[in-house]
Amino acid sequence: MxxxxxxxxxxxxxxxxxxxxxxxxxxxxxxxxxxxxxxSEYLTEMRDPNNAVEFDNLHTYFxxxxxxxxxxxxxxxxxxxxxxxxVVGESxxxxxxxxxxxxxxxxxxxxxxxxxxxxxxxxxKAYNVVKVPNEQMQNLRGNFISMIFQEPMTSxxxxxxxxxxxxxxxxxxxxxxxxxxxxxxxxxxxLEMVGIANSQGVARMFPHELSGGMRQRVMIAxxxxxxxxxxxxxxxxxxxxxxxQAQILDLLRNLKDKINSSIMLITHDLGVIAEMAxxxxxxxxxxxxxxxxxxxxFANPCHPYTIxxxxxxxxxxxxxxxxxxxxxxxxNPINMPNYCYFKDRCEMCVAGCEGEYPCEISLSPxxxxxxxxxxxxxxxxxDR
Amino acid sequence: xxxxxxKTGNLTIDNTFTPVxxxxxxxxxxxxxxxxxxxKGGMVSQTVGYVRAVDGITFNLKRxxxxxLVGESxxxxxxxxxxILRLSGxxxxxxxxxxxxxxxxxxxxxxxxxxxxxxxIFQDPxxxxxxxxxxxxxxxxxxxxxxxxxxxxFNDYIDQVMDNCGLQPFHKARYPHEFSGGQRQRICIAxxxxxxxxxxVCDEPVSALDVxxxxxxxxxxxxxxxxxxxxxxxISHDLSVVEHISDTVGVMYLGNLVEYGATEDIFRNPxxxxxxxxxxxxxxxxxxxxxxxxxxxxxxPSPANPPSGCKFHTRCANCMERCKVEAPEQKEIEPGHYVxxxxxxx
Numbered sequence: 001m002x003x004x005x006x007x008x009x010x011x012x013x014x015x016x017x018x019x020x021x022x023x024x025x026x027x028x029x030x031x032x033x034x035x036x037x038x039x040s041e042y043l044t045e046m047r048d049p050n051n052a053v054e055f056d057n058l059h060t061y062f063x064x065x066x067x068x069x070x071x072x073x074x075x076x077x078x079x080x081x082x083x084x085x086x087v088v089g090e091s092x093x094x095x096x097x098x099x100x101x102x103x104x105x106x107x108x109x110x111x112x113x114x115x116x117x118x119x120x121x122x123x124x125k126a127y128n129v130v131k132v133p134n135e136q137m138q139n140l141r142g143n144f145i146s147m148i149f150q151e152p153m154t155s156x157x158x159x160x161x162x163x164x165x166x167x168x169x170x171x172x173x174x175x176x177x178x179x180x181x182x183x184x185x186x187x188x189x190x191l192e193m194v195g196i197a198n199s200q201g202v203a204r205m206f207p208h209e210l211s212g213g214m215r216q217r218v219m220i221a222x223x224x225x226x227x228x229x230x231x232x233x234x235x236x237x238x239x240x241x242x243x244x245q246a247q248i249l250d251l252l253r254n255l256k257d258k259i260n261s262s263i264m265l266i267t268h269d270l271g272v273i274a275e276m277a278x279x280x281x282x283x284x285x286x287x288x289x290x291x292x293x294x295x296x297x298f299a300n301p302c303h304p305y306t307i308x309x310x311x312x313x314x315x316x317x318x319x320x321x322x323x324x325x326x327x328x329x330x331x332n333p334i335n336m337p338n339y340c341y342f343k344d345r346c347e348m349c350v351a352g353c354e355g356e357y358p359c360e361i362s363l364s365p366x367x368x369x370x371x372x373x374x375x376x377x378x379x380x381x382x383d384r
Numbered sequence: 385x386x387x388x389x390x391k392t393g394n395l396t397i398d399n400t401f402t403p404v405x406x407x408x409x410x411x412x413x414x415x416x417x418x419x420x421x422x423x424k425g426g427m428v429s430q431t432v433g434y435v436r437a438v439d440g441i442t443f444n445l446k447r448x449x450x451x452x453l454v455g456e457s458x459x460x461x462x463x464x465x466x467x468i469l470r471l472s473g474x475x476x477x478x479x480x481x482x483x484x485x486x487x488x489x490x491x492x493x494x495x496x497x498x499x500x501x502x503x504x505i506f507q508d509p510x511x512x513x514x515x516x517x518x519x520x521x522x523x524x525x526x527x528x529x530x531x532x533x534x535x536x537x538f539n540d541y542i543d544q545v546m547d548n549c550g551l552q553p554f555h556k557a558r559y560p561h562e563f564s565g566g567q568r569q570r571i572c573i574a575x576x577x578x579x580x581x582x583x584x585v586c587d588e589p590v591s592a593l594d595v596x597x598x599x600x601x602x603x604x605x606x607x608x609x610x611x612x613x614x615x616x617x618x619i620s621h622d623l624s625v626v627e628h629i630s631d632t633v634g635v636m637y638l639g640n641l642v643e644y645g646a647t648e649d650i651f652r653n654p655x656x657x658x659x660x661x662x663x664x665x666x667x668x669x670x671x672x673x674x675x676x677x678x679x680x681x682x683x684x685p686s687p688a689n690p691p692s693g694c695k696f697h698t699r700c701a702n703c704m705e706r707c708k709v710e711a712p713e714q715k716e717i718e719p720g721h722y723v724x725x726x727x728x729x730x
Binding site: 090091211212213214241242243244245246247249250268269270271272273274275277294295298299308309310312313314315316317320322323324325326329 | 456457564594595596597598599600602603606621623624625627628651661662663664665666667668669670671672673677679680683684
């Protein structure tokens with residue numbers, strides 16, 4: 001029964017790990033809690049001024065007592081201004097951690113960004129979010145980045161009225177010193193904007209009096225309160241019915257154009273991605289395995305994982321006898337293999353797969369894939 | 385005409401239905417089944433109203449086939465499934481004939497025997513398994529209780545059931561928390577199938593799982609169906625999954641079955657305005673397809689106070705004056721394709 005002891009840690013070993021972790025995380029925390037940090041420390045340059053956010057080789061680790069979990073392990077992609085980027089992957093692949101890294105809302109002190117840059121375009125200047133200290137981060141959240149959470153049922157406070165909760169966001173980020181009445185007026189405006197008919201009445205209601213779709217609308221209203229440059233929508237429709245999902249997606253699309261911001265849409269539903277996204281990023285076990293425009297990814301999926309993901313979901317109107325299912329399971333995040341993470345589940349392995357993790361191959365200027373199957377194709381000029 | 389009228393205060397329940405006679409090709413016959421939940425209120429907890437969770441549904445289910453039940457949340461899909469299995473107390477009205485036997489007429493003892501024939505797989509594999517029992521016990525408890533196999537064969541039997549559902553024999557001594565979501569759902573399936581049922585209600589068995597795991601579980605359910613000639617009632621809000629697995633589909637809205645028929649007929653030619661809107665809302669994983677979507681305004685009305693006439697008239701694009709006062713009857717448009725809508729009156 002050697003199998004049973006796999007992952008077993010002695011108390012001594014566990015203590016050693018936890019001491020070590022504390023040493024590492026304390027150093028990071030000290031860095032972040034400093035007061036009066038000069039702006040020059042976190043000022044940076046965008047690689048492309050048309051991008052709203054650039055993730056560059058982001059590594060987010062969780063230092064747990066059982067070992068270091070590499071939740072995000074070298075993720076790079078861009079979110080262009082005014083576009084929607086869809087991030088797809090199974091649960092536990094690091095989609096949400098990527099977005100939480102941008103918001104600096106990781107569970108501290110275990111969760112830390114250990115390497116890489118997240119560049120946030122703020123108009124005249126650009127910040128490296130990774131180095132922004134806590135006090136400055138308060139100004140970025142809400143004003144420049146905001147987030148719509150997955151579960152509208154649990155992300156509203158049950159003991160406050162809807163109007164008060166939206167008011168709070170506006171008042172907190174308000175720089176003009178609005179009066180109470182003006183704040184409330186703006187709240188009503190926002191609620192109307194997200195399509196709540198009885199906005200005056202709803203503002204006086206408690207969250208439990210609203211349906212799931214209405215609550216999600218309130219969450220969207222809160223996220224849009226300060227016209228952020230980038231909206232992170234973390235599975236905004238997963239908990240909702242198809243008909244309500246259609247309403248919410250319609251709403252998000254229209255509002256994005258109205259306030260000219262970008263959306264980073266995190267979901268595992270490929271249908272939603274196809275409908276909403278301009279660019280698609282496919283993640284697997286903390287890494288980006290494939291990225292490109294929506295047309296490229298859906299017309300010509302290249303990574304075996306993307307192909308498997310698409311084949312495993314039944315599509316209305318396309319009859320198949322047996323669904324494809326990806327064999328095996330996701331590797332243990334504490335103990336990642338040193339070869340391609342997908343190799344053990346892959347049915348299209350080639351000779352090179354034994355080697356180290358494949359680097360990114362460009363199939364077209366926008367379409368990139370991390371797989372050994374395409375290594376030789378790029379040598380011929382990569383004209384695919 | 386069997387007519388029973390219950391009277392509670394000023395609340396009357398209309399319980400008129402024509403009894404059906406048993407047809408042996410159907411394993412399950414549901415006729416005007418109703419399940420109301422009382423709303424208690426006032427000083428002495430009187431019944432002040434009813435939540436009409438299931439409000440007269442009628443369908444027949446052939447042996448060895450799968451029927452999908454779709455609809456928005458709160459439309460009564462789950463209650464329908466549970467009421468058919470007699471899992472939520474008494475019914476309010478109608479008939480449920482399982483193999484020609486009225487499920488609600490059985491005595492306690494007879495019902496116990498019938499329980500091995502009809503099973504349920506619950507929605508959430510994280511909360512439907514007892515955290516204090518090892519997996520072998522979870523699966524075997526009911527087998528032992530019903531004396532299905534002799535004592536000496538018990539262990540082999542459980543091993544075989546687990547093997548059928550893709551679990552390893554050494555999993556038997558483990559506890560549910562040691563398993564992933566997909567494996568837990570396999571345990572739930574093994575638990576249901578250990579009793580050799582004929583009919584299984586699958587209440588959203590894949591909605592809590594990841595896409596790639598979903599495919600595994602759906603394939604498993606289909607394999608087992610072929611192997612043991614099972615009949616499924618597959619409750620789900622995921623229309624693409626329902627289309628994949630079902631032979632017939634029923635669409636529910638606010639406690640009513642608004643459309644019912646063979647899967648191809650329903651998906652190729654949806655008739656009821658609600659079905660049309662529901663199907664147009666399915667996101668298609670192809671960015672080149674641009675959909676003309678019928679967006680339903682507002683949300684589902686309260687089942688405690690449903691609209692008069694046709695319950696869908698408040699959100700219907702083709703609403704007529706007649707719809708507001710008169711409730712439509714179920715009509716057969718094509719052979720085996722039923723719809724409840726005034727638009728198709730001749």
